[in-house]
Amino acid sequence: MNQLREIVGLVGDVLGSGVVGGYLHGSAVLGGLRPASDLDVLVVSRRSMDDRERGALLRGLLGLSGFTAGLRPVELTVVVQSEVRPWRFPPTGDFLYGEWLRAEFTAGTVPRPEPMPDLALLVTMVLAGDRPLTGPPPARVLDPVPHADLVRASLAGLPGLLAELETDTRNVVLTLARVWSTLTTGEIRPKDTAADWALPRLPPSHRRVLEHARNLYLGHRYSEETWPEGLRTQAGPYAEEVLAEIDRLSPRPNSP
Numbered sequence: 001m002n003q004l005r006e007i008v009g010l011v012g013d014v015l016g017s018g019v020v021g022g023y024l025h026g027s028a029v030l031g032g033l034r035p036a037s038d039l040d041v042l043v044v045s046r047r048s049m050d051d052r053e054r055g056a057l058l059r060g061l062l063g064l065s066g067f068t069a070g071l072r073p074v075e076l077t078v079v080v081q082s083e084v085r086p087w088r089f090p091p092t093g094d095f096l097y098g099e100w101l102r103a104e105f106t107a108g109t110v111p112r113p114e115p116m117p118d119l120a121l122l123v124t125m126v127l128a129g130d131r132p133l134t135g136p137p138p139a140r141v142l143d144p145v146p147h148a149d150l151v152r153a154s155l156a157g158l159p160g161l162l163a164e165l166e167t168d169t170r171n172v173v174l175t176l177a178r179v180w181s182t183l184t185t186g187e188i189r190p191k192d193t194a195a196d197w198a199l200p201r202l203p204p205s206h207r208r209v210l211e212h213a214r215n216l217y218l219g220h221r222y223s224e225e226t227w228p229e230g231l232r233t234q235a236g237p238y239a240e241e242v243l244a245e246i247d248r249l250s251p252r253p254n255s256p
Helices: 002-018 053-066 100-108 117-130 149-158 159-163 169-185 191-201 203-218 232-249
Strands: 019-025 039-047 075-079 095-097 133-134
Touching: 002 039, 002 053, 002 075, 002 232, 019 075, 019 117, 019 169, 039 117, 053 075, 053 100, 053 149, 075 117, 095 100, 117 149, 149 159, 149 169, 149 203, 159 169, 169 191, 169 203, 169 232, 203 232
Parallel strands: 039 075
Antiparallel strands: 019 039, 019 133, 075 095
């Protein structure tokens, strides 16, 4: 895919010998790209980037990522290898680019190092997918993530996810099903497969919301998304039901 080759080339131009490896993850390796899927790439580096490199990588990604001219949106994460090997939680990510942040980037924000609990999920997907774009196989670069840290990462992302229920309904509905599936089974499934897992476990009154989100994911870009009258309002009760299941699976602090 030309877009992936250009991303790898950009990373190499900016980081040079600092690149340990670049790895595909997400939908592309879990179950195949869907109409609205991002290209998800994790870059492992030997060192943190300086300001010039951050600016150069950001400018390049703004031109390589999008929803037009045959481009897919790109989510690119850079992590310094010593942050994830040996593994510890939460690791610090060195750089994160995603289309949902484009307005901030075009206004002058440049990605900086920050704690990224979500790296537990990314590293797990990278190891399972085993799709190097450059560099050695991921098992030679990354340590496995303990299941307990997959749980912690999944739970850490819930508040931000729920805040987007009204504006990004399809994605939130499906991601909640995936979190529930991951906490139960330890496996990170594609969103449609996670929905298939969750549907028979839901009360019938909540299945239609998840079924519709699954169908949108499989066949429609975000610009083509529509919801039958009244169905989107059922996403809130659906979320409450799934959150109750997640809460039952969540670790409890030790009693004094």
